[in-house]
């Protein structure tokens with residue numbers, strides 16, 4: 001035997017009214033939307049009917065929203081108004097009607113967030129009968145005939161729920177009505193005052209391009225509460241979408257999804273709608289009006305369907321194209337934009353070759369020869385040699401510059417990925433991570449007699465560094481002020497990281513990490529002593545083994561610190577030991 005689900009009506013009303021929406025403020029949006037839909041439904045039969053919506057709050061604190069829409073008959077009140085989930089706005093096949101905004105049959109319940117009683121006084125345009133329906137938050141309702149009204153339409157009256165009076169305060173109501181309804185194509189009044197402003201700002205006529213731009217920038221400043229850096233117009237005909245994108249004047253957080261102000265059939269449905277642009281578009285905020293996108297029941301999001309995906313693509317392509325055009329016609333404006341939204345454009349360049357070209361030519365990188373674009377760097381140094389961490393760059397920038405090697409700091413977000421993608425754009429572009437062994441080969445070998453004299457020192461240094469798995473090397477290089485340089489190859493760093501992680505891990509994860517163990521020994525790190533440095537010169541002639549060990553250990557630990565390398569417990573102990581040892585020697 002089949003049974004029917006039982007519904008706890010009070011619980012259902014509570015769920016739909018209180019938990020679907022993120023704020024009670026949307027109750028006014030739902031009232032407006034019903035009024036707008038009712039006018040559209042009336043116009044289907046009477047195309048010349050002029051829509052009007054009048055909102056006010058009376059002296060008793062009751063809110064009234066009156067429309068001259070299609071109204072409802074008594075039978076329709078039972079069928080649509082008093083049946084949760086039933087809507088008059090679907091066609092015979094159950095699809096939402098294109099000319100209407102509502103479709104779910106639950107929107108009116110949002111009024112229970114602010115009222116505990118909803119009264120609907122309505123007169124049907126079809127039959128002329130008038131009825132009054134009163135609904136209560138516990139799921140009960142009453143229906144009485146009359147009183148008559150002078151024209152078809154509906155008046156919804158809300159009696160504030162104790163504690164929610166502020167939502168029905170005249171100032172709040174006016175503000176909400178203005179916010180949600182200012183662009184609706186009907187005469188909308190609050191307390192008799194017109195609040196609709198006519199068309200969408202980006203559809204307004206202007207005497208010239210400069211006026212148009214100024215008007216849009218002013219509008220953006222009002223919406224964003226900051227002057228936008230720039231503005232561009234958008235359109236996606238398939239979604240019936242038009243609008244504007246404002247480039248934000250301050251860097252946006254890439255981790256935060258951009259939120260957009262969205263109108264559906266000219267009614268504001270939300271000002272924090274996500275998913276309208278590709279992820280990289282976090283540096284712009286859009287204000288758009290669409291007719292074809294489908295909002296979810298809360299109307300705070302769109303259904304993530306094929307149309308939304310295609311719209312996202314189309315809008316992304318327009319922003320991208322706009323950036324490219326700007327590069328060609330107004331590089332100064334582009335430069336200003338890139339100064340603020342560097343990471344957004346870099347994120348775009350990760351998967352878009354045109355944007356990669358733009359980054360190559362217009363975004364400057366930190367290099368040891370001064371800030372410059374990658375394009376300029378290549379012209380000067382042929383190969384784009386880079387470090388993959390900021391610490392490594394800091395440690396090596398001066399040394400490499402002194403050897404005439406150009407070096408790009410690839411330690412910033414997306415920099416290495418961008419540099420590595422350059423050969424895709426042009427296969428002749430040489431790109432190379434700075435190779436430590438290659439760097440050492442550029443340092444000058446010391447003369448044979450210097451090498452012979454330093455042999456003892458190097459043997460002692462080798463013994464001191466052996467426990468750290470590090471190799472001493474004696475070379476001459478600029479800058480002479482640098483005594484030692486700790487050089488670690490990439491494979492060695494990876495091997496160290498893996499070992500450290502494996503040591504901290506247990507079970508299956510540790511077993512998995514052991515699979516990554518290096519098949520061959522990674523090349524050992526080197527501590528390169530600079531023979532052009534006066535201190536090193538003196539050290540190389542020392543014959544007191546214990547002093548040499550202290551000095552080598554001190555320089556080793558110091559070079560790790562300077563290079564931003566992690567200090568193992570052995571290295572920390574070495575640092576302490578050498579520091580105290582040298583102190584003791586200098587004091588006695």
Ligand SMILES: Nc1ncnc2c1ncn2[C@@H]1O[C@H](COP(=O)(O)OP(=O)(O)OP(=O)(O)O)[C@@H](O)[C@H]1O
Pocket residue numbers: 030033034035038067069070071072080081086087088089101102103104105106107108109153154
């Ligand atoms: N001002 C109005 N004029 C005429 N009918 C109305 C009015 N307000 C509500 N209704 C009727 O009540 C029904 C339920 O309204 P409700 O706002 O709950 O849902 P909806 O607008 O159909 O869909 P959604 O949940 O998407 O808003 C509507 O389908 C409509 O038939």
